[in-house]
Amino acid sequence: MTHNGWANLREDYSPSHIPVLCKELVEHIRLPKDGLVVDTTIGSGGHSRLFGAQLGPEGMILGLDVDPKCIQRAQVNLSGLACKVVLVRENFAKLPEVMKEHGLAKADFILADLGFCSAQMEDPERGLSFQSDMPLDMRLDDRLTVTAADLVNQLDENKLADLIYKYGEDRASRRIARFIVQARQRQKITTTGQLALIVKKALSKPGRRPAGRIDPATRTFQALRIAVNRELECLESLLEDAPNLLQPGGFFAVISFHSLEDRLVKNNFRKNKMEQVYTILTPKPLTAAREEQMANPRSRSAKLRIAQRV
Numbered sequence: 001m002t003h004n005g006w007a008n009l010r011e012d013y014s015p016s017h018i019p020v021l022c023k024e025l026v027e028h029i030r031l032p033k034d035g036l037v038v039d040t041t042i043g044s045g046g047h048s049r050l051f052g053a054q055l056g057p058e059g060m061i062l063g064l065d066v067d068p069k070c071i072q073r074a075q076v077n078l079s080g081l082a083c084k085v086v087l088v089r090e091n092f093a094k095l096p097e098v099m100k101e102h103g104l105a106k107a108d109f110i111l112a113d114l115g116f117c118s119a120q121m122e123d124p125e126r127g128l129s130f131q132s133d134m135p136l137d138m139r140l141d142d143r144l145t146v147t148a149a150d151l152v153n154q155l156d157e158n159k160l161a162d163l164i165y166k167y168g169e170d171r172a173s174r175r176i177a178r179f180i181v182q183a184r185q186r187q188k189i190t191t192t193g194q195l196a197l198i199v200k201k202a203l204s205k206p207g208r209r210p211a212g213r214i215d216p217a218t219r220t221f222q223a224l225r226i227a228v229n230r231e232l233e234c235l236e237s238l239l240e241d242a243p244n245l246l247q248p249g250g251f252f253a254v255i256s257f258h259s260l261e262d263r264l265v266k267n268n269f270r271k272n273k274m275e276q277v278y279t280i281l282t283p284k285p286l287t288a289a290r291e292e293q294m295a296n297p298r299s300r301s302a303k304l305r306i307a308q309r310v
Contacts, residue, residue: 019046020115020299021255024286026050028306029251034058035108038099038245040092040238041065045074047111048085055083062107063087064098066141091141093237099245106247112238113255114231115298116140128225130217133193138221138228148224152189157181167232167260168223176202176220195220222258235261239268243277246309252278253306256285262303269307278307 025047031037033056039048042063052061060083065071071087078085090098092112099105116128128138138148155163161177164170179202180189189195196217203216226232242252256262262285272278285303292299 018296018298019043019050020113020292020296020302021286021288021304022047022050023289023292024304025111025253025306028281029109029253031055031059031108035060036104036106037061038095038107038110039063040095040110040112041114042074042087043070043113043116045077047113048074049078049081051109051111052078052081052083052085055081057082057084059083060104061085062099062102062104064090064092064095066091066143091234093234095238095245096241107245107250108247109251109253110242110246111253111255112235114235114261115255115257115302128192128221130192130196130215130221133191136190136192136195138225140229144228146228148195148228149188149190151224151227152180152195153184163227164220164223166223167226168219168221169259170219170223172203178202192221226260232260232264235264239264243272243309248309250309251281251306252309253304255302255304257301257303262305265305269305272307276310279310281306281308 029051031051031054033054035055036059037048037051037055039045039061042048042065045063048061048063052059055061061078061081063071063074063078063085065074065087066089068089071089074087075085086102088098088102095110099107128134136147136149136152151160151163157177160180161173164176165173170176176199179198180195183189183194183198187194189198196215199217199220200215246252254261254265256265266285269278269280273280282305285305287304288296288299288302
């Protein structure tokens with residue numbers, strides 16, 4: 001991708017929609033004109049628009065997302081491409097079924113950007129943010145039946161602590177769970193603001209400012225979001241299925257935003273390399289250059305790993 005191409009893409013998207021690590025992706029991935037791109041997390045279509053520009057009329061983009069608002073935005077943003085575009089509201093854990101349903105055997109490129117955009121963070125229906133008071137929901141797919149409020153109000157103290165430790169990697173998980181259980185006995189926890197305040201109280205120390213740059217509630221919110229959306233289980237399914245869905249020479253790229261995701265990707269790629277299924281194109285994960293981090297703070301935590309099907 002040329003410098004001007006990257007600059008143009010940035011200009012076309014608001015800060016909440018800027019796709020991350022585009023330059024690094026394009027440097028590693030070349031597609032045939034008739035290629036099939038599978039974007040398993042279409043979002044607003046930024047990455048797909050970039051790679052769709054490499055495709056001709058005989059090429060195709062298959063885009064998946066569980067959020068219907070993302071599907072709508074992507075439909076608009078990808079409308080000018082020469083290639084065929086098919087968008088499906090489905091979780092990428094069901095990718096084999098979706099490809100079979102559309103008569104697609106093997107892809108030239110599978111991309112999974114595991115982040116979510118600021119529009120989703122700010123959406124009052126999602127309940128993902130504690131910057132403002134929202135219903136404590138956290139479902140990216142509103143067809144799911146269990147919300148964050150269900151977990152917070154119904155799990156026993158030990159299971160709640162285990163969840164916060166496993167998915168949030170918070171060493172204070174026992175104390176946080178205890179404070180949550182005590183608080184819900186007085187009043188049901190139904191909003192993000194309520195929960196954030198409880199976690200902050202659990203972690204506060206009189207006369208001392210909290211250590212670190214992140215908000216004390218961040219890890220607990222991450223843990224609940226991961227649990228509600230079954231994010232790691234779905235990622236494991238995609239990692240397991242990908243080799244069977246790629247052409248020989250096809251690319252698989254995953255952009256992760258926290259260590260739990262990145263560890264799964266790293267271990268899967270290594271296993272498939274040992275079994276001579278993949279060649280790993282990124283021995284170490286690629287991260288955003290300083291210029292991109294300045295333009296898009298979301299990119300600071302992004303890690304990109306790319307494998308190629310043998």
